[in-house]
Amino acid sequence: MEKQGQKRMKLCLSLLMLLSVLFIRQPFTVKAEGEFAADVSSLVQTVNSTGGGSTGGSDTVPNGMNYTRTGYLCYLINNPDGTDAGYPAYAFKSPGYSQLGGTVNIVKSRRGHTVGGLNTVAPWECTPWTSRGNNNVTTNEPEIKRWFNDKDEKDILNSQHFVKDNWGDEAAQKFQSDEIVIAIETLVNCQFAEKADKIDKLSSIQESALATQSITIAIKRVNGMQYSQLKAFCNTYGVDVNEKKTVNGKVVITEKSEKQLRSELKTAYSQRLVKEAKKQLLEELNKTQGKWESTGQPVVGTLPNLLEYRNNTLHSNTNCFVSYVTEVIPKSERI
Numbered sequence: 001m002e003k004q005g006q007k008r009m010k011l012c013l014s015l016l017m018l019l020s021v022l023f024i025r026q027p028f029t030v031k032a033e034g035e036f037a038a039d040v041s042s043l044v045q046t047v048n049s050t051g052g053g054s055t056g057g058s059d060t061v062p063n064g065m066n067y068t069r070t071g072y073l074c075y076l077i078n079n080p081d082g083t084d085a086g087y088p089a090y091a092f093k094s095p096g097y098s099q100l101g102g103t104v105n106i107v108k109s110r111r112g113h114t115v116g117g118l119n120t121v122a123p124w125e126c127t128p129w130t131s132r133g134n135n136n137v138t139t140n141e142p143e144i145k146r147w148f149n150d151k152d153e154k155d156i157l158n159s160q161h162f163v164k165d166n167w168g169d170e171a172a173q174k175f176q177s178d179e180i181v182i183a184i185e186t187l188v189n190c191q192f193a194e195k196a197d198k199i200d201k202l203s204s205i206q207e208s209a210l211a212t213q214s215i216t217i218a219i220k221r222v223n224g225m226q227y228s229q230l231k232a233f234c235n236t237y238g239v240d241v242n243e244k245k246t247v248n249g250k251v252v253i254t255e256k257s258e259k260q261l262r263s264e265l266k267t268a269y270s271q272r273l274v275k276e277a278k279k280q281l282l283e284e285l286n287k288t289q290g291k292w293e294s295t296g297q298p299v300v301g302t303l304p305n306l307l308e309y310r311n312n313t314l315h316s317n318t319n320c321f322v323s324y325v326t327e328v329i330p331k332s333e334r335i
Contacts, residue, residue: 036272039217043277044284047202047209062294063100063191067127070094071118071187073109073302076163076171076180085180087167089113091187092122099189100298106305109185118187118300123162124148128186189300192310193293199285202278210274210281218270222262234261237268 075089089109097118107115124147130138148159159182164172174180202210225233234241241261245252256264296314299306 035221036269036276039221039273040276040280043210043213043217043273044280046213047206047277047281048284062193063298064193065188065190067129067131068094068096069098069100069189070127070129071097071189071300072122072128073107073113073115073185073187074166075109075111075113075183076167076175077111077183079178079181084111084113085171085174087171087180089115090166091115091118092120093118093187094127095121095125096127097121097189099300100191103189103298103300106299106301106309107187108305109183109302110304111183123158185302187300187302188306189298190306191294191298192296192314194295199282202281202285206281210277214270214273214277215266217273218266222266222269225262227258230258230261230265233269234265237265237272239264239268 071091071093073089073091076085076087077083078085091107099118105115105117124144126140126143126147128144129140148157148162150158152158152161160172160176163175163182171180175182222230222233231241233239239261241255242253243256245254296309299309301309
């Protein structure tokens, strides 16, 4: 029972990330996005080390993202297809949570759940991540996993108690038999900020480093893939695995050779790396220009909700403070 419970927790609990959802039936998609994020981070660090640009500021963003103003959106999904299990969602706040005045609730889960607010402290009593300054973000994933896998004196997992206490006996029975699983998304209460002066291009040194290092990273990544993984990455990064040929006046669709797929994927992957790394580098540079000023209303939502609000409600060309969102995503939603 203990091994089965631990296995269920490892497969079924996920703090759903702003860039990807951990679907049990989509291992290659998750792997592709996770490795892409790691490669972007490596590329950004390499470019920063070349000089020719700022490494970021230390000024304070008013009402910005703070790990103490966080919470969790919890709901149940069917196993293994990940569809909504038909139960309501509940929101829990982290210890020390103090909501900003005038906050607008924009909470909406990836399955469409909404909640009225954050009323109860999460029983695992810790924040999704801990921050100790710029570029020093630590996930609390191990602590949260440990709590869900701990047992009481009757050998019952905390995860089982959690489901029963919030969704009742029927849900608890389905959870114990692996019919449903828990999904958790991080909630954040913050207000975006902007700076008047915007840097919209990198230095020539940085541009050169981006071009050369992205190719090096792409070659290493693609050359290390097995064929099945190669095809999954092609689908993720827009490389068509098939091609059309005309044979005797008829159009025939055939699968491209492995050599051709690897060549095309290297180019596509490198281009995507450059695009994302440049975006992050410019955001980092802009953190040092002028003074931060709040823009829009304080909001509470998941990390995808925050970025959607920034893109759709605030001016799309506004230099809003989003680099910290990007920084905490992989470290706050990875259980």
